[in-house]
Amino acid sequence: MGRHLSERSRQIRELHQKGLKRREIAAQLSVSVNVIRQAVEQGREVGALEPFRPKIKERCQEYIRRRNLRLGSVNDVLSALSENQILWLINKTQKAEEETIAGYLLELVRDAHASATGAAKSNIKH
Known part of the structure; x- marks a missing residue:
């Protein structure tokens, strides 16, 4: 330090x-x-x-x-999705300039929480 x-x-x-x-x-x-x-x-x-x-x-x-x-894990989520849903998620992750699907899912949860609580939303590109 x-x-x-x-x-x-x-x-x-x-x-x-x-x-x-x-x-x-x-x-x-x-x-x-x-x-x-x-x-x-x-x-x-x-x-x-x-x-x-x-x-x-x-x-x-x-x-x-x-x-x-x-x-659970991101793999659990992906296992439950259809191929089209996975491809959509991959495209959205890349569009949002996230490095991982987990990172994109994290931003989705933060935005949903912000909507529900009135907190500030992230700058995610949906």
Whole structure:
């Protein structure tokens, strides 16, 4: 954490810590999402950024257990979709400039939650 950070790395870290999504940071700094992803991963590796919220995940797993649900996986979701639905999902994922289907599904959930609660929506390209 005592290492000297470049101005760009400092900007990325500050925006990430404010809760901005990788896509939002990339747009604000006029760089690719991949640059942001790499910077965040490197920040976590050197301890400049916190690891991905393991305490929240543990707490949610307890809620899931209490309600007799399973966590499942993206593979479970894909297995239940038709080929046309999967192709649609792949196209939407790429259009949204997400690197993974999981990332796109995450943004869909965030947008649905924002609609239901009145919170700010993401900038996902539907």
